[in-house]
Amino acid sequence: MSLQILENSNALLITLHSVGAVWYGLLWAIGILGCLTARKRYKLRPRSPLSSASPSSAPGVSILRPLKGLDTNLYENLESTFTQEYPNYEIILSVADEDDQALPVVRELMSKYPDVDAKVVIGEEVVGINPKVNNLIRPYRQAANDILWVVDSNVTAQPGTLARAVDALQSHTRSGKQIGLVHHVPFAYSTESKIGSRVEEAFLNTNHAKMYLAINTVAIESCVVGKSNLYRRSDLERVNGSLKPIQSNDSNAKQEGVCGLAAFGRFLAEDNMIASALWHELGYRHDLSCDVARNVVGSLNLSDYVWRRVRWIRVRKHMVFTATILEPFTESILLCIIGSASFRYLFGVPPWILIPLHFLVLLLVDLDVYSSLAGHPLSESIRWEFIAGWIGREILTLPIFLFAVFGNEVIWRGRRYRVLRNGAAKQIGRNTTFFSWIRQNPRRDNYERLDTELQ
Known part of the structure; x- marks a missing residue:
């Protein structure tokens, strides 16, 4: 025994x-x-043919940048969207409050680049508990183009980023699935030698990036961080965050109830939910272009880092x-x-x-x-x-x-x-x-x- x-x-x-x-x-x-x-993906970043195309031959894009306060390197971050090598885009910068400190920076850039189609929207519309979504609702509705590029205020983009992202959005997967969203892996860089900033920088640029890239390469499930996302408003207007597939075979069929960006105001991680909705409700897939979202890390102490990690683990x-x-x-x-x-x-x-x-x-x-x-x-x-x-x-x-x-x-x-x-x-x-x-x-x-x- x-x-x-x-x-x-x-x-x-x-x-x-x-x-x-x-x-x-x-x-x-x-x-x-x-x-x-x-x-393989980031060692070389080829120039897109769209960078030198005529405005009439390139799909129009509306760049939405929600702002609040003076981010680290805010001027350089926003200027990177004014200098995109793309022939057909507009920029809509939005703040919730007319006294927001970001507004003087915005107006200075609009004066510096008068030939760029840019405007500012002041005042939010509350559709949920997510302040970023509330800030984006009005520019989302006012955007002149179907393709939207939503970029956080602490992100800097290389001049060819938009053109390469549009290329990716118009492609299909090897299995023939339509691409519904293009995103960029965050690459953090710190301007200060604060312990929280260095830990955040190390996390995003190594373990997070490595796992993020692997998961998106295998592509068995949606995995998206919303620092820099490109998608079509017409697609978003068909989904509501239920993650239940649309049953109709009609290519224009949509979910019942509130759809579009307003439907995602109830989520804190609206970026991930939007990506998941496009994946599960429409059956679309995502793609990573060969650019990174250069994420400027401000002055963070260790407590700032810890509580940010706590927040997103709980979400x-x-x-x-x-x-x-x-x-x-x-x-x-x-x-x-x-x-x-x-x-x-x-x-x-x-x-x-x-x-x-x-x-x-x-x-x-x-x-x-x-x-x-x-x-x-x-x-x-x-x-x-x-x-x-x-x-x-x-x-x-x-x-x-x-x-x-x-x-x-x-x-x-x-x-x-x-x-x-x-x-x-x-x-x-x-x-x-x-x-x-x-x-x-x-x-x-x-x-x-x-x-x-x-x-």
Whole structure:
């Protein structure tokens, strides 16, 4: 009897460690796929024929840029849309308040580029709890063109970005699926040596980019960050965020009830929901062009970084629960523990060999991803700060996740929300829990500055 129990126990251990070894190998394969995709897609950025086409032969595009306050490098960020190498576009810049500090910058650029079709819209229309959507509703309706390029205010784009994105939007997948949305992987760069800024920079330019590229290469599900997205208003007007496929075969059929951008005002992560709606409700697919969304990271301390990560983990938990719960097992430290235990049991590999090799190779892969996206190796002037940020990010990942996953409340743009099913949310009053009391530290009076953080 005891021999039978021992045999069963050994069989169970072999099974568990085999699963662990397979999981370890699978995650490394995904990471390598992301690295190779970055090399292939971003090393070369060819000039689009649309860059030199006549205005009548290029599809019209309306560039929508929602603004609030003085983002870091705001002038340069907005100027990058005035200098796009594309013959047929308009720019609509929008603010919710006529006293917004971004307006003088906008007017200066409009004076500098009088030949660019640009205008500013002042005043929001409240259609939900998402302030970005509320800010975008009026420009969305006033846009002269069907193709919309929605770009966050802290993003800088290279001159050829729009033309290459339109090329991608007019293409199809290998299986013949229509492209409904073109997005750009965020590439962060910090102008200040603040610890939160460096950790954010390391996160977005390595692990996040690597996984983002791999998931979009496999393309089994929608995965989109809304820093810079191009899609058709006519497509968005057919969906409502229900993620239920439209049953009609009519190419113009739409969902019942409120559709279009206003339908997504109830979500905090409206970018991800719009992408998912185009994917699931219309059956369209997404594409990444060969450009990045250069995301200027402002002055972030460690607390800013932590609370931003907490916010989006809590939002994702209600949108993709299973993927969110599995997330810690994809991260380097826990993955290393799984791998070292499995390989020691199955193959006798000592942990003192696998563990340092794991992190050394991981760092080299991540630096290669950075190099591909940036177009150059990591600068020596920030090398050690960046690596310190990378190490800090890896160490902080699990503690941040464990804290975030057991809560449902977030603070965004100075307001408190409770995240609901499918990522919808409602604004709530002040919370009096212990952790919310910690959050309301003396810096709370300066929280408005964080409106310039990643949106």
